Amino acid sequence: MAPDRSERSRTVANDTGDGDAGDQRYTPGRDSVRRQDTISTSIDPESPELCRDDSGKSRPGVYDVIVVGGGVAGLSASIFTARHGLATLVIERGGPPSGEGVAGDESGSILRRNAHLENFPGFPAGVDARLLIEMIEDQTDRAGTDRRQAEVHRVGDTDDGFAVETSAGRFSAEYVIAATKNETGYLENIEGVGIVSRGKAFVDTDERGRTGVAGLYAAGRLAEKPHQAIVAAGHGAEVAVTLLEDHEEPFYHDWVAPDGYFTDRGRELPPGCEEIGDEKRRTREADGRETLGSYIAEPHLGEPLTHPSLREE
Numbered sequence: 001m002a003p004d005r006s007e008r009s010r011t012v013a014n015d016t017g018d019g020d021a022g023d024q025r026y027t028p029g030r031d032s033v034r035r036q037d038t039i040s041t042s043i044d045p046e047s048p049e050l051c052r053d054d055s056g057k058s059r060p061g062v063y064d065v066i067v068v069g070g071g072v073a074g075l076s077a078s079i080f081t082a083r084h085g086l087a088t089l090v091i092e093r094g095g096p097p098s099g100e101g102v103a104g105d106e107s108g109s110i111l112r113r114n115a116h117l118e119n120f121p122g123f124p125a126g127v128d129a130r131l132l133i134e135m136i137e138d139q140t141d142r143a144g145t146d147r148r149q150a151e152v153h154r155v156g157d158t159d160d161g162f163a164v165e166t167s168a169g170r171f172s173a174e175y176v177i178a179a180t181k182n183e184t185g186y187l188e189n190i191e192g193v194g195i196v197s198r199g200k201a202f203v204d205t206d207e208r209g210r211t212g213v214a215g216l217y218a219a220g221r222l223a224e225k226p227h228q229a230i231v232a233a234g235h236g237a238e239v240a241v242t243l244l245e246d247h248e249e250p251f252y253h254d255w256v257a258p259d260g261y262f263t264d265r266g267r268e269l270p271p272g273c274e275e276i277g278d279e280k281r282r283t284r285e286a287d288g289r290e291t292l293g294s295y296i297a298e299p300h301l302g303e304p305l306t307h308p309s310l311r312e313e
């Protein structure tokens with residue numbers, strides 16, 4: 001089980017005692033970062049076009065963070081924002097990356113075209129790329145992310161953040177992370193987003209994934225990162241941590257440390273850090289083994305998709 005959001009420490013401290021985060025390199029976004037009260041919502045099971053807030057009230061889909069694109073970078077980013085407790089929605093236009101996928105369906109992460117993924121750390125003999133995407137989806141679901149299958153048509157700037165128009169309705173959020181590889185059309189209406197054209201389209205960002213518009217970030221290949229899955233995953237994580245630092249948490253960590261690692265030394269828990277004792281550690285490890293085992297017990301049924309130009313009509 002993923003740690004309960006409420007269990008996670010939100011203590012703000014600039015000195016972790018490890019010497020890596022106590023320096024003063026933190027710089028806020030290019031512009032002043034917008035803030036609004038954090039609203040926790042999840043998709044209303046009875047009316048999927050609506051969300052339910054903490055009090056159980058239905059309301060239009062309002063999130064803290066909307067991630068456009070549920071590929072490697074987008075899913076990775078959503079794990080971090082959701083684990084911190086920000087209401088996070090991933091909007092992905094593609095279908096399921098598993099054997100249930102429609103044959104010839106070219107949508108979804110481009111990693112679905114991979115034949116066998118051999119350079120993603122943690123899998124000594126490689127892993128089925130479709131299985132990996134499924135596992136990352138499960139990981140972000142456990143962190144509390146909502147995911148929705150829809151095409152994003154337009155992202156617009158509003159007083160409170162952003163309005164995201166999709167084939168499944170309109171959503172809004174304080175922050176948007178764009179992670180759509182080379183798709184930029186939905187960003188055309190926002191003044192201040194730099195689009196770089198080098199054969200394919202990319203979004204101009206600073207070294208942490210911030211675009212020229214406060215609250216709007218780009219991650220993965222879309223931010224001109226090298227074309228490897230681990231790079232996209234790593235950059236998605238970096239962009240999410242940047243967003244969290246811009247939001248309220250300088251030197252954000254997202255670490256799980258052994259009981260007393262900080263506190264026995266009289267240190268406050270750094271932002272995003274949690275200390276757990278032996279019992280919790282064993283429970284989580286057992287859950288990790290069982291979960292992983294269920295994924296790898298049988299061969300994955302998904303087939304790699306070839307290049308669209310080679311597919312039969």
Ligand SMILES: Cc1cc2nc3c(=O)[nH]c(=O)nc-3n(C[C@H](O)[C@H](O)[C@H](O)COP(=O)(O)OP(=O)(O)OC[C@H]3O[C@@H](n4cnc5c(N)ncnc54)[C@H](O)[C@@H]3O)c2cc1C
Binds near residue numbers: 071107116118181227
């Ligand atoms: C044949 C092939 C083999 C590969 N093999 C390897 C390999 O062995 N090792 C390796 O490291 N990398 C490999 N890659 C590269 C790897 O797949 C990419 O670098 C990585 O997937 C990029 O991640 P990303 O999140 O930036 O983009 P993606 O994973 O492509 O995610 C982008 C997502 O955005 C969604 N999207 C786009 N527009 C919209 C919209 N308007 N609304 C909603 N959703 C939208 C897409 O459906 C997609 O799911 C391979 C790629 C190919 C083509």
